[in-house]
């Protein structure tokens with residue numbers, strides 16, 4: 001046998017041609033690794049007092065604050081689209097805001113009524129509720145202010161009471177978004193103590209102090225205000241975006257403290273964190289594709305600079321590819337309509 005001849009053959013012809021699997025849409029779809037599905041999505045809903053209200057949020061084109069009657073219609077539409085979970089946020093009237101968030105515990109408050117409304121029209125929809133002080137705070141902070149500081153432990157205790165109130169109204173999951181230390185444990189103990197053993201905790205575990213939340217704060221009128229001794233940002237509780245390992249510490253602690261699902265937030269700028277967290281924990285990982293991500297895509301595509309649907313699909317799929325088991329997204333309806 002002529003070994004020399006074999007050597008020549010080996011060098012002369014390519015053994016692998018990766019483009020074969022990209023040759024047409026049929027083969028590409030056969031080998032596709034990540035596919036978005038309606039089951040992947042959590043739909044954020046912004047709720048306001050009143051009736052027949054559906055007002056567009058200026059920095060979030062085609063996204064609305066709705067009164068409860070319109071929320072009913074919206075939830076029915078979500079059902080038709082096969083979307084199965086919602087994350088509720090309320091815009092609190094100014095005269096009901098204070099430092100300690102008293103209104104958040106009102107059994108007949110807007111959040112509590114919203115939970116009952118959604119349960120009533122669509123019992124099989126998973127109701128998740130934002131557990132945080134900021135929409136209720138005159139200062140726009142996620143913590144109670146005591147002696148010129150964002151007080152950790154009294155805030156955590158307050159969030160536990162708020163969680164009980166949501167569970168009583170019928171919430172399936174409470175979603176603490178505040179980043180106080182120890183709050184998952186405090187909330188979990190309170191739920192167990194009050195016999196809400198089936199109420200889940202979706203913990204905003206690695207939530208960064210991000211400039212991407214601006215449109216959301218417009219939506220709820222919840223931006224931090226100017227104060228003498230407290231910075232006008234959330235950097236003493238939300239994470240520093242320069243850090244990676246800290247995200248693992250936060251998520252691992254939340255799992256130990258009793259979180260059923262952990263969340264990384266925002267999405268597209270934090271995909272490295274999503275992958276690391278996915279590899280580090282053994283509970284499902286959620287990602288919040290936040291208001292600023294939504295606004296950027298809307299703004300650029302309104303100018304004709306980016307293709308709206310293409311960029312929406314690419315960014316959202318990338319979040320799932322990075323390791324998200326579920327995605328809270330303002331694009332949920334658009335995506336489901338596009339893929340169905």
Ligand code: PBG
Nearest residue numbers: 132134177212213216290291292
């Ligand atoms: C409130 C909360 C915020 C978001 C979710 N829950 C704002 C913040 O922390 O200031 C942001 C969501 C978004 O931007 O879409 N604690």
